[in-house]
Amino acid sequence: MLKISLGTFRSLFMGGVALVAMGAPRLNAQAKTTLERIISSGKITIGIHNRAPWGFRGADGQATGFHPDLIRAAFAPLGVKEVEFVIADLGALIPGLLADRTEAVASGFSITPARCEQVAFGEPELAIGDAVIVQAGNPHGIHSYADIVKNPKLSIGGSRGSANLANARAAGIPASQIQQFQNTESSVSAIMAGRVQAVAFSSGSVVSLLQDPRVTGLERAMPFQGYIKPDGKPAANYSGIAFRKGDAELKAAYDKRLAELKADGGLVAIAKRYGFTADEIAPDSVKAAELCADKM
Known part of the structure; x- marks a missing residue:
């Protein structure tokens, strides 16, 4: 059995510490961000x-x-x-x-x-604000939430509990002109069937939906003014x-x-x-x- 004296152990230990300390800068220098x-x-x-x-x-x-x-x-x-x-x-x-x-x-x-x-x-x-989908040609001339407020015959739909419908309400659209649907698919089906004249989503969602080949006869209302907050800034998320x-x-x-x-x-x-x-x-x-x- 190999035995090491206390003095020898101390010398080896301190030497090892010195080697590690000397090697540390070299290792750090080699590390890349x-x-x-x-x-x-x-x-x-x-x-x-x-x-x-x-x-x-x-x-x-x-x-x-x-x-x-x-x-x-x-x-x-x-x-x-x-x-x-x-x-x-x-x-x-x-x-x-x-x-x-x-x-x-x-x-x-x-x-x-x-x-x-x-x-x-x-x-x-990107600033991702409110956007609306309307029927092709935008027959009702919808370019803002205010356009819907001005015409009580128009209604807007969207997903139940969505921030976009909350913005529509904040912009002054009364509950009588808002229809809430279970999800995105049912909202799109509603405008394709003519049950509402617009549906509100985020602009990113609108871009995505209109790329779906199954979605026909619809377009994005351009330009469109979404909800402006009391501080004068548009309601938007930023990607x-x-x-x-x-x-x-x-x-x-x-x-x-x-x-x-x-x-x-x-x-x-x-x-x-x-x-x-x-x-x-x-x-x-x-x-x-x-x-x-x-x-x-």
Whole structure:
């Protein structure tokens, strides 16, 4: 049996500590941030949840949509040639990000205080406000909630308990002109059957619904003025890409590229490609930090 004297043990122990201490800077120097790793590999992994127009599998099997195109445009100048999109259920996207299975989530997430407790959002890209679907040609000339208020023969529908119908009520539409339906499908069926003259959803939902080949004879009312809050600001949610809180460099690099795409028109071009409008680009005055603090 090998025996080690106390003095020898102390010498070996202190020597080991010294070696570890000397080696620590070298190990730290070799560690890469997420951004450095992405740039060196030329690859980034993004979580999406297969929903048009945000991010979905196209007819060719490849990921397409507003956010996949935005990610490609934002990171290509940084040398990222490969973008891997991981499709997951909506509720699994943030857990997957926090478990390091992806490096960002780009799937139409609204920036909310609750989500900000878990992740760091990039600056907002789109303002997602109220939108309405009307019959093709917009025969009743509906371009605002006020147009419905002015004509008691018109009625508007939507999903029961939705924020959009709450906005319609806040804008002055009386209960007698509002019909609530069980879900999105029954709301769309109602306007297709002529039981209501408009249905209210978020603009992202309207874009998605009108891409469904089964939805015919309908269009988005353009332009449309949604509910304006007492502070003079439109009622809207703001979409953003989610990063891990520890990846500040990656978020900063994305925010810089987003600002450039806003300035050169690249973001507008991507938005229009998927049914959004230039008016839905989030203004520079709206900041993720304020949305996280619920100050907007």
